[in-house]
Amino acid sequence: MGRPFAVSTLSQAANGRTLPSLAVTRAYVLACGGSMETAVGLWRRANIAASSAPERLSSQGLLRPGPSATASEFVARLRALRKVSGLSFREIEHRAKHRDVLGSVLPRSSVSDMLSQERLPRYDILMNFVAICLEECIARGHLAPEFERSVRHEWATAWRSLTDRLEQATDQTVAEDTVPAPRTSGTTPGSVYGQIPAIPAFPPRPAPEQIPQSAPPPTRQPRRPRWKFWALPPAPAEA
Structure with a gap:
């Protein structure tokens, strides 16, 4: 059975x-x-x-990524690829488990999220999904076996190219956001509610008045000692 x-x-x-x-x-x-x-x-x-005209079917773009300019267009091409293969999410998960490829586990929830979200999938999930769908397309006669490798390469190249473009656009947007806007006279950069009027600067503090210095106090003379010295008489000479 x-x-x-x-x-x-x-x-x-x-x-x-x-x-x-x-x-x-x-x-x-x-x-x-x-x-x-x-x-x-x-x-x-x-x-x-x-299978009488597999090359014509693949050349129409039903199995290829095509010139995808955005992530949503790329995901739409993935949905078209699964539709041509005729595989369900359960079948894709089952075939991924039986593929002799390291890390080829592909849960049906991951496939469903990949095809429903408008963002680029991970590279490993993408290539496993594409490989499974192309194998089924070959079994159904929609694609000649000699075209499988080139179609896989097109998917990988399209993913890398679109990833680079999106990263460059993100970096440019961040750089533009970090550049301060030119200040206009009488205004200062404000919040999202608009411009805040500029606060006038405080006037400069006046310099302290110069107080003329008086003559220096007289120097104090040192006091003389109060004791006196008396000369003692010389001692008498011995006889």
């Missing part, structure tokens, strides 16, 4: 708009009790008819 498929996958296989994968076709026929040999033969004929 094959692995189970989501209800949305079986619903897409039954609407007749896109060619389901061979595994989904086998599971659908097995569940409905149809002829497996007839179903596989019809699928192969439809696959050959769908």
